[in-house]
Amino acid sequence: MRNIKAVSLMMLLACFAFVSQAAAMVCGEWNVLEKEIRDGATNRDSARKKIDELNRKLREVYGSETGRSGFHFPLRGYGPSSIGGRGGNGYRPRGYDFYDGNRHGGHPAQDIFIHDPTGKGVDSRTGKPVDVLAFEDGIVTAVNDSWASGDRIRGGIYVWTFNPGSNRYCYYAHLAKTLVAPGARVSAGSPIGVLGRTGKNAWLRRSPTHLHFMYLSHDNGAMRPVNPYTMLIRSAK
Numbered sequence: 001m002r003n004i005k006a007v008s009l010m011m012l013l014a015c016f017a018f019v020s021q022a023a024a025m026v027c028g029e030w031n032v033l034e035k036e037i038r039d040g041a042t043n044r045d046s047a048r049k050k051i052d053e054l055n056r057k058l059r060e061v062y063g064s065e066t067g068r069s070g071f072h073f074p075l076r077g078y079g080p081s082s083i084g085g086r087g088g089n090g091y092r093p094r095g096y097d098f099y100d101g102n103r104h105g106g107h108p109a110q111d112i113f114i115h116d117p118t119g120k121g122v123d124s125r126t127g128k129p130v131d132v133l134a135f136e137d138g139i140v141t142a143v144n145d146s147w148a149s150g151d152r153i154r155g156g157i158y159v160w161t162f163n164p165g166s167n168r169y170c171y172y173a174h175l176a177k178t179l180v181a182p183g184a185r186v187s188a189g190s191p192i193g194v195l196g197r198t199g200k201n202a203w204l205r206r207s208p209t210h211l212h213f214m215y216l217s218h219d220n221g222a223m224r225p226v227n228p229y230t231m232l233i234r235s236a237k
């Protein structure tokens with residue numbers, strides 16, 4: 001009996017190890033592909049096929065039932081009044097194509113600003129940095145964890161997550177540092193990074209400190225922007 005239990009435990013552990021290994025591999029591949037697309041180092045058709053293939057793998061490995069616990073506002077201590085523009089009009093999807101990478105047009109995102117009138121990258125009321133929190137449950141599929149002033153990468157230091165439950169990707173940009181690595185699971189509200197001022201334009205003095213938050217829906221290789229505005233409002237209630 002004890003042997004049977006030991007064998008089942010070993011099988012369970014082996015199975016768990018296999019699943020985590022498969023998960024780490026598929027996120028690792030997504031992470032590499034994201035950099036290739038960003039840097040224009042791959043052609044659009046093959047990138048689209050690969051995104052589609054990895055999306056299938058992610059859903060196989062993690063299951064489409066996971067990640068349905070709702071939304072959380074992505075900046076700790078802040079809420080909808082910090083969203084830029086009026087009524088969410090900072091979201092401009094026209095001209096955006098995920099496969100254009102770093103050269104994409106439009107602004108299919110919401111910018112969320114912190115209190116930092118002097119551009120130090122911290123909340124001026126507390127003198128402390130602001131945590132970036134996961135908007136919804138998911139898996140970290142890509143990060144960019146280094147950036148130097150003047151680099152052309154527009155997102156600077158950033159994190160991508162994927163939620164198999166909603167089949168949507170979140171992109172959090174202009175961080176000071178990341179707190180997660182590809183393959184990590186995140187829950188709505190868990191810290192994934194610290195807000196900063198990284199990115200081709202975000203580091204310039206004229207740019208107020210903000211999180212650039214983009215939400216994309218996957219559909220047969222297409223990565224379609226979704227306006228997260230109403231979800232951001234709901235997430236704060």
Ligand SMILES: [Zn+2]
Binds near residue numbers: 109110111212213
């Ligand atoms: Zn933005």
